Amino acid sequence: MSGDALSQQDFLDALIKNGSSDLQINMLLLELLSAGTDTSSSTVEWTLAELLKHPECIKKVEEELKKEIDQDNCQALINFWAIGRDPKIWEDPLVYEPERYLDSNLDFKGNDFEFIPIGAGRRTCPGMPMATKHVPLILASLIHFFDWSLLYGRDPEDLDMTEKLAQTLCKEQPLLLIPKAKI
Numbered sequence: 001m002s003g004d005a006l007s008q009q010d011f012l013d014a015l016i017k018n019g020s021s022d023l024q025i026n027m028l029l030l031e032l033l034s035a036g037t038d039t040s041s042s043t044v045e046w047t048l049a050e051l052l053k054h055p056e057c058i059k060k061v062e063e064e065l066k067k068e069i070d071q072d073n074c075q076a077l078i079n080f081w082a083i084g085r086d087p088k089i090w091e092d093p094l095v096y097e098p099e100r101y102l103d104s105n106l107d108f109k110g111n112d113f114e115f116i117p118i119g120a121g122r123r124t125c126p127g128m129p130m131a132t133k134h135v136p137l138i139l140a141s142l143i144h145f146f147d148w149s150l151l152y153g154r155d156p157e158d159l160d161m162t163e164k165l166a167q168t169l170c171k172e173q174p175l176l177l178i179p180k181a182k183i
């Protein structure tokens with residue numbers, strides 16, 4: 001369900017607000033349920049039965065499907081990495097400046113193609129609802145409860161930021177830090 005769609009609870013609340021009784025609401029839900037089940041299954045059943053009785057028609061469907069589906073699938077790989085570093089889109093793309101997003105209307109959920117950290121379209125990341133909650137929670141907890149420093153008193157300026165391409169773009173050198181509880 002899209003973010004703009006009514007939740008089931010919103011829908012019920014709206015019905016109640018408009019003065020619908022429990023009985024009317026139950027009737028409506030029952031109607032939606034019955035209208036939405038038999039209709040599709042019997043359409044599929046009848047269509048298949050007719051097609052089986054008319055082999056010339058099913059042949060046409062088969063041919064059309066073959067034409068549309070069995071093409072050599074052109075595979076398009078989108079280079080998120082390059083898009084994120086494109087100076088035509090981003091000012092000083094390599095400068096770490098998270099503030100650049102604060103006053104921006106950029107949508108990170110796949111509607112603005114210059115910023116697609118979790119993909120776009122029907123193959124977009126299905127873990128998005130989870131990731132957008134747990135990543136901020138983990139980072140916020142780590143920063144709120146601990147101060148962090150590098151091993152052997154090293155300067156963060158010297159932190160090795162080399163990338164390594166694995167399934168994701170990892171840090172080549174794992175980040176080893178010393179936590180110090182704030183409280």
Ligand code: HEM
Nearest residue numbers: 116117118119120121122123124125126127128130131135
């Ligand atoms: C910060 C965290 C995450 C980032 C940045 C991320 C990013 C992405 C990206 C860029 C894609 C490719 C989308 C495309 O091809 O257009 C993807 C696909 C996918 N992600 Fe995530 N993801 C994250 C977390 C998660 C989590 C938590 C899960 C599961 C719980 C998950 C499951 C998947 C799966 C199954 C696909 C493949 C979808 C497909 O090919 O149809 N991801 N993710």
